[in-house]
Each structure stands twice: as structure tokens, then as C-alpha cells.
Amino acid sequence: xxxxxxxxxxxxxxxxxxxxxxxxxxxxxxxxxxxxxxxxxxxxxxxxxxxxxxxxxxxxxxxxxxxxxxxxxxxxxxxxxxxxxxxxxxxxxxxxxxxxxxxxxx
Numbered sequence: 826x827x828x829x830x831x832x833x834x835x836x837x838x839x840x841x842x843x844x845x846x847x848x849x850x851x852x853x854x855x856x857x858x859x860x861x862x863x864x865x866x867x868x869x870x871x872x873x874x875x876x877x878x879x880x881x882x883x884x885x886x887x888x889x890x891x892x893x894x895x896x897x898x899x900x901x902x903x904x905x906x907x908x909x910x911x912x913x914x915x916x917x918x919x920x921x922x923x924x925x926x927x928x929x930x931x
Contacts, residue, residue, distance in 0.1 A: 853918040861911030868906035872899050 876898050879886045890898075 849922055850919075853915050853922065856918050857911040857915035860914040861907040864910035865903040865907040869899055869903040872902040 876890075876895050880890045880895055881887065
């Protein structure tokens with residue numbers, strides 16, 4: 826009977842720990858999504874201005890870069906910025922939380 830009580834207490838602690846880890850993971854991923862979205866917006870604007878200007882002013886670009894190519898250039902840069910910044914943010918947040926947890930346990 827005592828073993829069952831000990832196991833249930835252990836299970837409760839592990840479930841609480843699992844819930845805490847899940848909440849932390851959700852928070853890390855949410856921070857990554859927000860940071861990635863901000864970076865994508867900035868990258869889109871920073872790419873759209875020179876891309877659109879060059880397609881209007883430079884003879885080579887006017888002849889060779891159509892509207893689809895312009896959209897592809899801008900969206901590729903925005904997507905790359907999103908994934909790079911989101912990944913770095915998630916890793917940095919996880920690392921920061923890992924260091925906090927190791928100090929608490931020690």
C-alpha cells in the first residue's frame with residue numbers, strides 16, 4: 826500500500842514537472858513566432874524598396890525581372906528572416922530557461 830502512495834506522489838510531481846516544461850516550451854515557441862514575424866516584416870520592407878525601385882529604374886532589371894520575380898525575391902527574404910530569427914529566439918530562450926532551472930536545482 827505504501828508503494829502505491831509513493832508512486833502516486835512521484836507521478837504527481839512528474840506530471841507537474843511535465844506541465845511546467847510544456848508551458849515553458851509554448852512560451853519559448855510563442856516568443857520565437859513573434860520575433861520571427863517582426864523580422865519578416867522588417868525584411869520585407871527592406872527588400873521591397875530596392876527591388877521595386879531597381880525594377881522600375883534599371884534597364885536590365887526592367888527587362889528581366891517581372892512581377893512574379895519581384896514577389897519571389899521579397900517573399901524569399903521575408904521567409905528566410907522569419908525562420909532564422911524564430912530559430913535563434915527559441916534556442917536563446919530555451920538556453921536561458923535551462924540555465925535558470927539548473928541554478929534552482931543546484
